[in-house]
Amino acid sequence: MTETVKFEMTPLNTNKPEPSTSKTLRSRKVVDLVFQNITYEINKRIILNNISGICPGGHVTAIMGSSGAGKTTLLNVLACRISNSKTNKLTGKLLANSCPYDYEKFSQFASYVMQNDVLMETMTPKEALQFAANLKYSDAEIKQSRVIDTLKCMRLERCQNTFIGGINMKGISGGERKRTSIGYELVSNPSCILLDEPTSGLDSFTAFQIIHQLRKLSDEQDRTIIFTIHQPSSDIFLLFDRIMLLVQGRLAYQGSRDNIINHFSSFGFKCPDHSNPMDYFLSITHAEDKQNIENYSLYFQEYEQKLQKQIDSEIQNCCNSDVPLKINETSFTYQIGEISSRGVKDIMRDHMQFKAKVIQAIFLGLLKGGVFWGAGRNNGKLEQLLSISGALFFICVDFTMNAIMSCILSFSVEREVFLREENSKLYTTKSYFLAKQLIEIPFCVISPLIQQIIAYWMIGLNYDSGEIVLIHLLISVLVFVCSNSMGLMAGAAFKDIQMALNIVPAIVTPLIIFSGFYSNQKSFYPWIGWLQYLSPMKYGFEAMSYNEYQDKQYDIDPEELYGFNIGLWWCALILFGYIVVYRFLAFLFLYGLKQKLQ
Numbered sequence: 001m002t003e004t005v006k007f008e009m010t011p012l013n014t015n016k017p018e019p020s021t022s023k024t025l026r027s028r029k030v031v032d033l034v035f036q037n038i039t040y041e042i043n044k045r046i047i048l049n050n051i052s053g054i055c056p057g058g059h060v061t062a063i064m065g066s067s068g069a070g071k072t073t074l075l076n077v078l079a080c081r082i083s084n085s086k087t088n089k090l091t092g093k094l095l096a097n098s099c100p101y102d103y104e105k106f107s108q109f110a111s112y113v114m115q116n117d118v119l120m121e122t123m124t125p126k127e128a129l130q131f132a133a134n135l136k137y138s139d140a141e142i143k144q145s146r147v148i149d150t151l152k153c154m155r156l157e158r159c160q161n162t163f164i165g166g167i168n169m170k171g172i173s174g175g176e177r178k179r180t181s182i183g184y185e186l187v188s189n190p191s192c193i194l195l196d197e198p199t200s201g202l203d204s205f206t207a208f209q210i211i212h213q214l215r216k217l218s219d220e221q222d223r224t225i226i227f228t229i230h231q232p233s234s235d236i237f238l239l240f241d242r243i244m245l246l247v248q249g250r251l252a253y254q255g256s257r258d259n260i261i262n263h264f265s266s267f268g269f270k271c272p273d274h275s276n277p278m279d280y281f282l283s284i285t286h287a288e289d290k291q292n293i294e295n296y297s298l299y300f301q302e303y304e305q306k307l308q309k310q311i312d313s314e315i316q317n318c319c320n321s322d323v324p325l326k327i328n329e330t331s332f333t334y335q336i337g338e339i340s341s342r343g344v345k346d347i348m349r350d351h352m353q354f355k356a357k358v359i360q361a362i363f364l365g366l367l368k369g370g371v372f373w374g375a376g377r378n379n380g381k382l383e384q385l386l387s388i389s390g391a392l393f394f395i396c397v398d399f400t401m402n403a404i405m406s407c408i409l410s411f412s413v414e415r416e417v418f419l420r421e422e423n424s425k426l427y428t429t430k431s432y433f434l435a436k437q438l439i440e441i442p443f444c445v446i447s448p449l450i451q452q453i454i455a456y457w458m459i460g461l462n463y464d465s466g467e468i469v470l471i472h473l474l475i476s477v478l479v480f481v482c483s484n485s486m487g488l489m490a491g492a493a494f495k496d497i498q499m500a501l502n503i504v505p506a507i508v509t510p511l512i513i514f515s516g517f518y519s520n521q522k523s524f525y526p527w528i529g530w531l532q533y534l535s536p537m538k539y540g541f542e543a544m545s546y547n548e549y550q551d552k553q554y555d556i557d558p559e560e561l562y563g564f565n566i567g568l569w570w571c572a573l574i575l576f577g578y579i580v581v582y583r584f585l586a587f588l589f590l591y592g593l594k595q596k597l598q
């Protein structure tokens with residue numbers, strides 16, 4: 001059964017009392033966002049054309065316009081998610097209560113809710129909000145009250161203990177996901193909330209509920225709410241306080257919702273009775289109709305003559321009190337603890353993934369054991385040396401490909417969550433990265449161990465002493481962790497994961513060729529032979545071979561046949577060194593990626 005929402009039009013009051021220091025969500029000062037003379041060009045094409053405006057605190061401002069009008073671009077400019085580059089040129093001023101702001105400052109008083117709900121599938125809404133609150137506040141009582149208030153405010157009480165879910169797991173509904181996304185930002189008590197198409201993909205009733213909640217946030221808590229929206233129903237239209245109507249990157253209307261109908265009527269564009277005003281205004285502004293395009297100059301002229309002065313005066317008189325900042329109160333070590341315990345929960349709860357990984361490890365162990373069955377039990381002849389070397393080399397290649405690809409794929413989902421949470425200043429890149437190492441490395445150890453414990457005895461690798469077996473397992477783990485580190489680095493280095501998935505095999509293939517199994521390592525031409533030193537498989541294969549062939553006699557010395565030239569422990573040390581280097585580079589790339597996406 002659907003719930004009915006009783007909507008009461010609460011009178012607007014922008015002169016709300018000063019913030020209380022209570023532990024509830026109501027603790028805000030008004031923040032007026034102003035943009036002045038914003039022009040944005042991409043490759044010399046003007047996307048936003050010298051526009052100015054104001055989004056007052058305690059009001060709901062809807063940015064509207066037909067497709068391609070520049071709504072998302074304007075929202076991104078306000079959220080400082082667009083900056084100058086070689087091809088993109090942004091000019092103009094952004095002010096919060098008359099003070100200029102940039103990306104860093106924006107994230108201290110405002111939150112941005114993306115169109116896609118980027119949330120951890122294995123958490124419940126309550127846990128997600130608790131995670132955000134834990135990372136934001138140090139006082140236990142404040143954390144608790146923020147979570148409870150937000151659940152109530154976003155009407156999430158009924159689904160608070162259901163998994164959020166996603167592709168792999170059934171979970172809460174689309175509307176509840178959106179409300180969780182908004183709540184996630186709300187926990188940190190931002191003065192401004194910017195949302196990109198908060199109603200897209202939702203049915204009209206759910207869309208109404210979302211906008212209704214946003215309206216309540218502005219009315220009851222003085223927040224500045226700004227969002228883009230495509231085609232609101234008439235019920236939703238009534239929830240807006242202000243409207244900005246964009247037409248080809250310029251403003252055709254800006255001001256109160258009440259006035260938009262009169263404004264367009266005054267120059268001959270009367271909204272027909274009984275029709276949804278926004279449907280009408282979008283129909284007269286979309287760029288598909290030739291007549292509309294001819295009318296654009298009239299819209300702009302009327303805007304400049306009748307509304308511009310009013311907007312300029314609102315900008316002049318905007319609030320200029322201090323902007324309340326949402327400061328993060330938690331320490332670096334606390335952040336690491338929180339992120340890693342969430343990560344462990346995520347792995348344990350994602351039963352499908354967890355089972356798939358264990359089954360895959362058992363299957364690959366059995367496969368290697370079956371294919372190279374007994375290869376190590378006979379020795380002496382060259383062909384026996386070749387088959388055991390084939391087994392050792394295949395172990396290295398399999399670990400490398402497996403670890404790199406699965407890391408890139410799993411990180412592609414996770415890094416969106418990281419980018420969102422870092423953007424919301426829940427934690428720093430450093431604490432996320434260290435927490436990731438704490439969770440991931442133990443799991444990287446388990447998979448190669450399962451595979452090798454199975455395959456070792458089936459292949460009949462050297463078990464003259466326990467030490468030899470342990471060294472083999474150690475090298476296997478080092479190769480796996482090293483490849484996982486390469487995957488992490490690739491996942492962080494490429495903005496587009498698809499590109500990483502295409503390019504990485506092209507990089508790994510030469511590393512396989514130069515790893516010493518297919519050709520003697522000393523026989524490569526020097527101008528290209530140096531590539532072998534970049535290959536973790538070379539060190540893995542060489543170390544495993546030294547370990548395996550000790551005390552064994554063959555027709556030909558394996559060291560000579562393959563041109564081994566480093567030695568077991570040096571190989572292990574170099575693999576360890578590569579792990580450190582790749583992980584450090586992954587951190588730098590992640591840091592760079594975060595900056596690039598600002």
Ligand SMILES: Nc1ncnc2c1ncn2[C@@H]1O[C@H](COP(=O)(O)OP(=O)(O)OP(=O)(O)O)[C@@H](O)[C@H]1O
Nearest residue numbers: 042047065066067068069070071072073074228230
């Ligand atoms: N990276 C880009 N390169 C080139 N053009 C771009 C880029 N980003 C946006 N544009 C162009 O800028 C214009 C405004 O885009 P924007 O996404 O802001 O429109 P919108 O009003 O949000 O549209 P929609 O409702 O369809 O999402 C569009 O014509 C779009 O093609």
